[in-house]
Amino acid sequence: MTSLPVSIGIAGIGNVGSEVVSQLIKHKEYKKSFTIKAVSYRNKKKKRNFIPKDITYYSDARKLAQDKNIDLVIELIGGSEGIAKDVCFIAIKNNKHLITANKALIAEYGKDLSELSNKNSVYFGFEASVAGGVPVIKVIKESLVSNEISQITGIMNGTSNYLMDEIEKKSIDFEKVLKTAQKLGYAEKDPTFDVEGIDAAHKLAILSLLVFKKLPRLSGMHVRGVSEVTLYDIKTARDFGYKIKLLAICSNQNSFECSVEPWLISKDHSLAKIDGVLNAIEINSNLAGPLLLTGAGAGSKPTASAVMSDVFDCLAGGNRTGLLRNGVKINQVSNSKSFKSEVKFYLRVSVVDKVGILSDLTSIFKTFKISIETIYQDLQKGNQVANLIIFTHNVKRTQMEKAVLKINKLKGTVGNALAFCIYN
Structure with a gap:
């Protein structure tokens, strides 16, 4: 006492x-x-x-x-x-x-x-x-003390969540929404920590330490922010029944994996319904099952x-x-992005509308053993450029990363291809 x-x-x-x-x-x-x-x-x-x-x-x-x-x-x-x-x-x-x-x-x-x-x-x-x-630490250390937690998934940065919501609601681009957020006090003058996922990565590292007794180094964590998400991607995701959210995920199932990045998530999922500057953390455990905690994640009063x-x-x-507790060993993890799990992907590739480009793409997919679930062509700029929207079956991240690098070197592509994981 x-x-x-x-x-x-x-x-x-x-x-x-x-x-x-x-x-x-x-x-x-x-x-x-x-x-x-x-x-x-x-x-x-x-x-x-x-x-x-x-x-x-x-x-x-x-x-x-x-x-x-x-x-x-x-x-x-x-x-x-x-x-x-x-x-x-x-x-x-x-x-x-x-x-x-x-x-x-x-x-x-x-x-x-x-x-x-x-x-x-x-x-x-x-x-x-x-x-x-949001009393997530108290819940983990006290309420779930007898549980084995397999995964933590969260919206851990209110600024990024606000930006994604406002872009969708008002159909305006990232920079305009960011300026508004800064005026309202939702974003810092230098928003790098928030929009590039660093703030969420810090929080995820703490939860990883609590749950898995592993402290991942940020330099070895897969961290990607929302600054590259466009209005077009948000609208397209919505058309297919998804929302784009910056998710911080730590899992210790097939392997120890930590990541912070934009995901496509079904609009019917509980995390997709977390709006504005709110935070939400989903904890999956063996006894209590899935548990969702949500509330104000920042501000002086919370x-x-x-x-x-x-x-x-x-x-x-x-x-x-x-x-x-005393005696519990803490492991420092230098690499938490050697992903072994497979996920579905959303891929956007902008191409010059010419004969053979689709054949070149499918050849790359075949090389990296990527199976296409659906493909959609959206003509742009007076029919000179087409956005190819591709949804894949489950694939390893490394395969998709290699495929994207190869696609970006193709003659006929406009800008870089953009790939986001799809949350199941």
Whole structure:
């Protein structure tokens, strides 16, 4: 049981940090359980009148993490390196409990932080690092503790999900929708982490570590964003009964596989119905069966909700020291994209409408043992160019990747061929 009252230090008072402070102050009925002892933030000129005047201010968050009077450090700075990393390691090394929403840090250093927190017998909370207000980590660690989980599939980035939905609803291209999302605050000024799948990959790595005891390196994970998805692809997918979603998938069935990429998914599937900036995570397990969790995946209030969940868990003497229990070996996986499973594909090839091009394509498919389920020709640009839409039977990814490279070298193709997996 954690000794009460717990003295809390908060590093990073941005949108999330401000909401966490407000919630801690709001819960006056727990004043005998905790007290806010110190805060740290960069811009001291910015007015933060909600912070009580008797709270110690640190310009250097590292000193906050070293303060002997602090029992629990909440790190809300962000980033996998620099001061955020220092704060987390310093806190645990000084036998302080740690709560963080830092997905990038855990994806990179989760193994080290977990082992250190186990060694020092301190609480390590990270509920807010994946899917904001969706309590997926608590569900996995507690509700599904006796289950064998075979696969996790999720919409883990609200920005990308919003972009795909808006392109379909308003029939406008990617760049225009992105600019609108930035104005509304749904996308960052530099949207790379969101639209290129990196944010979702960080979250997937954390869930993989929890479920499969394997921490995949992002450099060895198949990560592909939504920036190459066009309005044409979204409309075509819709015509055939599909939606395009950025899915983060981790499976340990035929082989250990982790990927983040756009998939075609049946419009009737529950994940296809997740709209806007919402997140959703589907967990397949042997006892509970398929379970879908959905909710707000980002924003100050949902993220603060997850942080507060960890705070009260820590106050109650939660035994989550580390990501995994003591003695459980964590494997660092350098390559999680040696796919052995087979999937169906959607393939778009733009070609000059001339005799022989279809024969050339089928020859490539034969070489790589790709079986065509259906093929559809859509004439474009005054009948000079045709988009060939091809749906395949199950095929290994490596075969399709090699075929696409070969297709792109064909005389008569316009631009590069585009292939997306189809989710069954």
